[in-house]
Amino acid sequence: MTSAxxxxxxxxxxxxxILFQEKLWPSWWLWLTAAGAVAASALVMIPMxxxxxxxxxxVVAAILALxxxxxxxxxxxxxxxxxxxxxxxxxxxxxxxxxxxKDEAFAQRGPKLHGLAYxxxxxxxxxxxxxxxxxxxxxxxxxxxxxxxxxxxxxxxxRR
Numbered sequence: 001m002t003s004a005x006x007x008x009x010x011x012x013x014x015x016x017x018i019l020f021q022e023k024l025w026p027s028w029w030l031w032l033t034a035a036g037a038v039a040a041s042a043l044v045m046i047p048m049x050x051x052x053x054x055x056x057x058x059v060v061a062a063i064l065a066l067x068x069x070x071x072x073x074x075x076x077x078x079x080x081x082x083x084x085x086x087x088x089x090x091x092x093x094x095x096x097x098x099x100x101x102k103d104e105a106f107a108q109r110g111p112k113l114h115g116l117a118y119x120x121x122x123x124x125x126x127x128x129x130x131x132x133x134x135x136x137x138x139x140x141x142x143x144x145x146x147x148x149x150x151x152x153x154x155x156x157x158x159r160r
Contacts, residue, residue: 020077020156022149026068027124034064073120075145077156082131084120084145094143095132097157099150102126108144120145129153 041060045053073085081088100108105128109121118140121128125146132142147153 016078016080018076018078019159020075020149020153022075022147022153024072024075024122024125024146024148026072026122030068030124034061034068037064072122075120075147075153077153082143082157084118084143087118087120087143089133089143091157093133093135093138094157095134097129097131097154099127099129099147099154101150113144114141116140118143122146129157131157 038057038061042053042057045056048056074083076083077091080091082091082094105126108128108130113119116139117130118133121144125148127147127150128144129147129150130142130144133140145153
């Protein structure tokens with residue numbers, strides 16, 4: 001996909017406005033865990049000297065911050081496309097979206113999960129949204145994505 005083909009760019013002269021966008025940032029406890037890992041690395045490196053420890057902690061913190069940043073995908077709904085993480089699909093191929101929370105979300109992520117579904121889920125986000133794929137040439141039955149704002153995502157996806 002080129003920058004001219006990005007979901008927010010006009011396609012064939014038709015506006016492609018953003019209807020919904022959400023970054024699935026890691027939860028606070030994951031950032032706290034990363035800070036603990038930096039502290040633990042300091043304990044390991046302290047025998048090598050203070051300067052080495054400071055440089056090592058900065059490197060470890062930067063690596064962990066980058067990993068956490070890139071672990072959180074972005075969900076984007078435009079008038080023509082739905083993008084979840086690295087995958088994009090035209091909305092004309094999507095059916096009616098549904099949101100699930102708590103026990104229903106657990107069931108969708110586990111016992112009811114279809115093996116061919118496209119999954120963009122994160123363990124630190126409980127609610128999920130499922131969207132059927134109506135394209136007869138696509139063997140993917142539906143997309144299932146995590147969202148902290150499932151009602152807003154469903155409203156944007158079901159807006160025609």
